[in-house]
Amino acid sequence: MIRLLKFFGWSIVAVFCGLLLGLSGAFLYLSPGLPSVEALRSIQLQIPLRVYSSDNKLIAEFGEMRRTPIRFADIPPNFINALLSAEDDNFANHYGVDPSSLMRAATQLVKSGHIQSGGSTITMQVAKNFFLTSERSFSRKTTEILLALQIERQLTKDEILELYVNKIYLGNRAYGIEAAAQVYYGKSIRDVSLAQMAMIAGLPKAPSRFNPLANPTRSKERRDWILGRMYKLGKITEADYTTAINEPLNASYHVPTPEVNAPYVAEMARAEMVGRYGSDAYTEGFRVTTTVPSNLQEMANTAVHEGLMTYDQRHGYRGPESRLPGKTREAWTQELTKQRIISGLEPAIVTQVDKNGVQVLTRTGTGEEHIAWDTMKWARPFLNTNSMGANPKQPSDVAQVGDLIRVQRQPDGSLKFSQIPQAQGALVSLDPQNGAIRSLVGGFAFEQSNYNRAMQAKRQPGSSFKPFVYSAALDNGYTAASLVNDAPIVFVDEYLDKVWRPKNDTNTFLGPIRMREALYKSRNLVSIRLLQALGVDRTIDYISKFGFNKQDLPRNLSLALGTATLTPMEIATGWATFANGGYKITPYIIDKIESRNGDTLFVANPPSVPKGTVASDGIAMPASDTFTVNATPGEAPSAQPAPQTPAVAERIVDGRTTYILNSMLEDVIKLGTGRRALALGRSDIAGKTGTTNESKDAWFSGYNADYVTTVWTGFDQPESLGKREFGGTVALPIWMNYMAAALKDKPPHTQAEPEGILSLRVDPISGRAATPSTPGAYFELFKAEDTPPSVNELSNGNAPGSPLPADEAAPIDLF
Template identity: 35%
Template sequence: MPTYKKSRQTARTKKPPPPERRWSLGRLLSRLFLILFLVGLVAAGGISYYIYYHFSRDLPDYTSLKDFRPNLITRIYARDGQLMGEYFMEKRIIVPYTRLPQHLILAFLAAEDARFFEHTGVDFLGIVRAFIENVKAGEIVQGGSTITQQVVKSILLSSEKSFSRKLREAILAYRIDNYLTKEEVLYLYLNHIYLGNGAYGVEAAALEYFGKHVEDLNLAEAAMLAGLPKAPTRYAPTNNPLRAKERQTYVLNRMVEEGFVEPAEAQAALNQALTFKTSRQPGFDYVGYYTEYVRQLLEERYGRDPLYKAGFRVYTAADIELHRAAQEAVNQGLKDLYRRHGFRGPLKRLSAKEIDSFCLQQVKYQQKHPPLKGQLQTAVVVQPEKGRNCLVVRFGNEYGFLVQNPAPAPGMKVSEASNIVSRLRLGDVIQVRLQQKASGRQKWLVSVDPDPTAQGALVYVENHTGKVRVIMGGKDYRDSVFNRATQAKRQPGSAFKPIIYATAVEKGYGPGSTLLDEPISLPGGRRGELWTPKNYDNRYSGPISLATALARSRNIPTVRLLMSVGLPPVINLAKAMGLTTQIYPNYSSALGASEVSLFELTRAYSVFPNQGQLAAPILIERLEDRDGRILEEAEPHSRPAISQRTAQIMTELLVGVVTRGTGQKVLALRRPIGGKTGTTNNTRDAWFIGFTPSVTAGVWVGMDDERSLGAKETGSQAAAPIFIRFMQEALKNQPLEEFPSLPATLFASGRDRGVDDEASDDEAEEEEYDNPDEEAQAAVRPRPAINPNFFKKDLGE
């Protein structure tokens, strides 16, 4: 049947069903792994994106590196360009990339990041290599951070050890590598990195360790610096020379491995002996008082942060050689003072119970300022040394041997030093000079300082320009930073008298005006009693000329002169001449009872030879910022303080003090000099301030604790010799200058009867002018009458 056949045919032609597919275990696992891989890849991508997004959200602005301005040193220079001081938070000196020698760059690359020019900020191969090397060595000898990452850590991030910081560091390093050139990154790195001993950057380190600029470093020195970043303090050559040598060897070997140098070059560098020295100039200590005063001025004007961070370049008027001469003159004067009076005994004596507390007070200071060879230390005698002919002294937690026959201090003989030691007892507080560490024991050998509290100060200025060339505030800045020239306020004694005489001249007095040298009593003494001033010699001469009264530094005529002119005019004139301290409104000011600083009184004297003009003091001549822009530049400026006539008369009078009065010792300079001595009660202070037509110098000598300098230690005895020694150096190459309008005969010696060179300001015998011309002038000069109402007028009653 057709239908049947068709159906059969259809059945026969129908394809059989495909065989049942069976999954093998291997195929199943491979498919599963592929799926998991894809899922993991997606997850990793997502996590990576999340991590990148999370840790890059608050990253610092890396583009600021283009204009990065690190902290720099403020450097202070003397008038001749010599470096005389530095102030900084980070001791850094920026140098351009072009000044960096190739072997220095290669040394740092070999030590820190040999593939620096190949990677993109993060060196994964370097990380693997460092890991392998550290495993081999059993300690961390290599780091995985690139130079770019170190720049990020030191400038943009912190040194925190955490996984998140490392991720942020890597992200920034990659971005910076694509933003800055390799040379720019190296410039930042080599100028910013810390290299020990307070030095930041390769230039500061080169100066600190080798005393030379970075471009002058040889391969051996460059390799030594390149070994420091790992642990700057530990490997600093001045601290640990053996470890520093090990690091230098490592750096040189790495340079050979990387093909940066030939083996022979590396071996030669390794064998080279290195000399370590600092760039600190010997003159730093001479000008310490001047530099510190400049620092104070800068901090007042600009604040502390700019001073220590902005990298100012300060060009001053200071003269280093004159500072050296000033210190030598002051120290010689103090040695002479000691020879005249000997050892004055201990500063004080402590009981046995007080010794520990006294020394413990010194410990905190010594933690910041450890004792160093050559320093002066306040110490207390704690015991005799058994079996040895010496004493043991203690300062803080340190001990020293004060031997019976020590190397004597300057100005002492061995026998004198031995005598001092034999006089000391338990609990005596003395000052000692640290000589050296005792061999084999952590104790010092020390010598006694014979006159520890005796101090001197000296100031030297140019009259016309106001430039301050010398500020010597003590015998040694290393021993005491207190500036006795600017900070100390001491009674000037007779050195204040020229202010009173200048006031009188302004009111019409002249050199020949007559003053009365007779006893006087005034209200204002102690316990309501009368104040009765006296001359030093308790003698009185009756009427004498104003010139003689000043030349012989007589007290009573000066007090009477102050009564005549009045206190307010004297106080006003003192202010006009630059004195800022308070002048006491009483008649004892005639004898220098009001306290002044040496700096201000010296400037006041400069008015006389400067035709009555007070020049503004110039210490900073020019101030530049880090880019060389001038922030300030001083121009000489002066203002009238007294009339020209008064200045000329006062110059004549003060020249007379030198030629025929208490300042005759200064004639040893053999040139026209004017000046005035000064001595206070009980010879606590000795002064001499003198001038030529061009310059003025002031000297003060005294004890820090205001004890007496000793009998007859007057301005002529203690201060004038220092003035002479200093001025011999300061003026030795200067031409001889005459004061304007002064007759040459004024400097002739022998016409006037002189005074004893050892006499004090108030010991000299009075004497009238011997010059007939001067006597004639005295006859016509006015003698203002004393106002009968001066008590009410001057005392404000």
């Protein structure tokens, strides 16, 4: 008997020694290839790129992984208890490896012949998740065990748990418990209930199998089992257990909801970040703050949406998107699930038509809803761009059962009959003092088209381009009082055998006309004559200083009529020079970039108008302290950027020129094609309409010293907006809607009068300085060196100091 006991004793010692030697050998064999556990302390988890408005509201999130790391101190104790009850209830007592769990896994393998569980502790899962693959092999398991032992020696239990809960995949692109709480419940892990914590704690074992969205029954079974374990282990009371077990499984899919609707802005920021950091932009947890305030962006969204809807309905109803008569309710519901909401316009199917309106089925699933007849009366049949059918007399004239239509939900919850506009639009608003983009809309709906028309659509600006030609004239000796002949002109190309007879929009000619009047009346012939006198090449050289590419400016006289191909952003950038007193600015969208740890990596330092240059109301322009850092693409900077001296914008136009031109563009609002804008009741706005041939493009650009805003409208495939549509009827209302909201409660703010400006009385007939007895004389602004001579000076020849020869002071007839 004693010999038998000795035999078993020595056998146990031998087995133990064998295991010890085996583990030692495995350690010696594998240790050279084991990663450094110390790297876990500085591990960089993948965190998505987040883009914010200037007032810190979320615009968008980019990245394959949804993750928001959380510190151990912020994890609710009940969640830790739920997790340990589900995954590793002996976590506090073992040293990285739980022999009993390994033996249980080994027993299951022997009995079934298949690996059913790995017997892994949370520490072993950390080792696998951070350092190893998911391969099922004995060598990988041995490496996992050795790493777990090292991790336990070098990290605390709290550190291990923090790494685990932030790394694990929990389904639906959610990595980490904070992201999972947001995805399934739309709130932080700190705010979910005990039952919801148990549900999340049950996901690591098999995120797809126990997913509450894909498999709610299995998910509830797993949740209830974990709650039972927590109660059995004494982690919760019986009352807590009863309440939690009876809570329904109320998970639903929540995506990060943008607080600001600015998809075109978000895409611009994303593209710039990828240009700076490469693919790391999506994973390094950058926080990007844009230059766009949320309130201005929402104003721009509303203005473009309402403007295009108004234009569209003005041209009639094109009919339903499709017709599904005779289908079952189930078929209609299925069809609705295939349709997207476009800029707030919901899909709906007409289920009943009566004298008071129509009943429709929507995607909300709340049953049928009513559309009142009053909201349908606009829907005259669309025949073509210039004509419509008769006014509808009853709902059945507009809709039939089975029609797939669009509806717009009103603030009170009621529905309005609508349709998706075919015409498109773009709006870009800049701070003319430094180029900061304050709002940008690239189309009617980003869901409909990702094409950013504000940045990418090169279209002809029409008459909104004329101020650049007038600026060139004012900088080359012409004045606002210069007389130019508004008379017919014919150009013959002897090589192409072509004749060009440019004309004014009204087909009328006014003869000699002051430049100021010619601009606010948008006389085409005057612009052409000015360009011809200045010279095309010389004028292009001048205009290109505003930031335009010379290749986009045609080298012929049609340039005066706005036949260049330019984007709304380029036009707004050029117009900013008029608004800021002659300085060139560069648009920018990213104001600040921060790292995952909150370190500032970049702060924009845009070339800005010198302090105090524009402020007629006594408000000095701020010279903000800015910082910048040069980042190597693909490499995230780690140090705080050093302070830099604020950059000063380059002056490209005489400030007196922009001051005089500004007064001329103010007259476009007071007396010309922009008169509708008088409804804003402001004295500090200036602007110009633009309409191209056949009304294929309609523009309005305008500004005060706070914002310069350009609006374009047209079709993606150029076609006429209609023979009665112009920049003043389509684009200007959008501009007014936006600027009215943007400038609300702001005091007047325009350019201060620079030195070297004189105001003189002028003879309206001759354009010369008026005498006290001259009838109808008016005051005009001049540069000191460009004042016109008086009649008396001309009668004595070229008087000393007269800026113009006698033969040039007469009304200008260039041809």
